[in-house]
Amino acid sequence: MKKLRIGIIDFITKAPNRSLWARLMHANLAGIMPQVIACWCESLGHEVSLFLYTGIEDLDKEVPIDVDVIFISAFSQSALQAYALSTRYRSDGVITVLGGPHARCYPEDAQKYFDYVLGITDEKLCRNLLQGCAQQRPLGQYLSAPRQPMTLPGVRERWKYISQALVKAPWIKVVPMIGSLGCPYTCSFCIDANQPYQPLEFDVIRDDLRFLLKKFKRPVVSWHDPNFGVKFDDYMETLEEAVPANSVDFIAESSLSILSEPHLKRLQHNGFKAILPGIESWFDMGNKSKTGQRRGMEKLTHVSEHVNTILRYIPYVQTNFVIGLDSDEAPESFELTKRFVDMSPAAFPAYPLLTAFGQAAPINLQYQRQNRVIPFPFHFLNNNHAMNVKPKNYSWPEFYDHLIDLAEYSFSWRSIYNRFRATTSRIPRWMNLMRAVSSEGFGRIKFYRKVRSLLDADRKFRDYFEGETIVLPQFYASIIKKDLGKLWEWLPSGALYHDPNAYLNAELQKENEQRLRA
């Protein structure tokens, strides 16, 4: 195979951001798959450069140049930057490849702007792509492996790329690891719900942890598993065999059903310092929180006690609630969450807005059938700048009133003080404070208030939310223009708009073709 010069761009944010939080923490969110692709390309003999965009770099000047092929990994929130960069690279004859969640969620749209769009990616797919890669225009090719890879390069193999990212993390340095793909649960809104659960090789995990103990006095490892610890005993035995107890600080996202008290004792023993369980709703998803049929106040009491138990073993807990689910009861859901903030004051509450990410979750078909998906540009699909599903139980003004009330309550000085006092460890205390007063707490309240005022003041703005027009309000267009900076001029015409019902239309077309064949 001809030796290629390959660039890889890992987008972990969507806009320039010089905040303290971004400078301290963004580099710790580097993705695993861009590093994996880098290893695979290198093992094939190609020359690779990987660029991590944390919001501090100049996207216009610092991305890889003089390359034959560029891989871009992006969440939907970074899709417009990715589209603009792809257009610029293509104008120089570079072959462009899109991977990551956006490629999985909106492949039809991405094919308009990239030569290749990747679904599930394994080493064989990567090798075949590079062997025969050529410009694919006007419409790019969609490629996907039949199943997730059984193994991925571990930390030892990815170290060159991990250490490059960690140079950008001046305070805490977090190493990304992964022990499993997919999830056995099927939360309707989740992009991992359709991926079958699959553990990765335990030998690789053991070797990586031993390797890390030689690199750091006390490594910090973040597990990127969608739901860590599903085969709990197997993972704990692996960690216990690999390294002395409590010699590595671990961060993981786990469902409440995994976090029983005996399991918490073992997690604490093995050094787990931060856990992010999803509570999601007071009226649904009882299986993943082990609350069965309990709903409303009964579920709240049970979950709050459980979260307080977790906090006795694990110093940092972030609880996730999906805001705007159809199963929620208005306005009780919001009031119950406020009660939770008081009853479990040390937990940091995160409030992602319900978002239908293209074809990533089956429930999106239902929203599209009901004509409830608003075509907000991808730039705003980050679970907080826009909810792209019309709420079932509220009008938009009511929804924003409740959302603002909840955010103001959760990030009031009273709640911040309570959280600070109730958190016993030093770093978690300051992390909570920083998050509350930065863009995540105060910043979002300001943004939600602006949206709420425009819903009243600007009829066209409201019409957009109601699905009565698809003309993008100036408010959103201006934000995109500012965030893209010089890349704005490379944004392909039409990229601000996408078909919000592309998934449904593709399914209908498949059904039609099947009918015709039958």
Ligand code: SF4
């Ligand atoms: S438990 Fe978590 S990872 Fe699994 S489907 Fe639900 S939200 Fe997704």
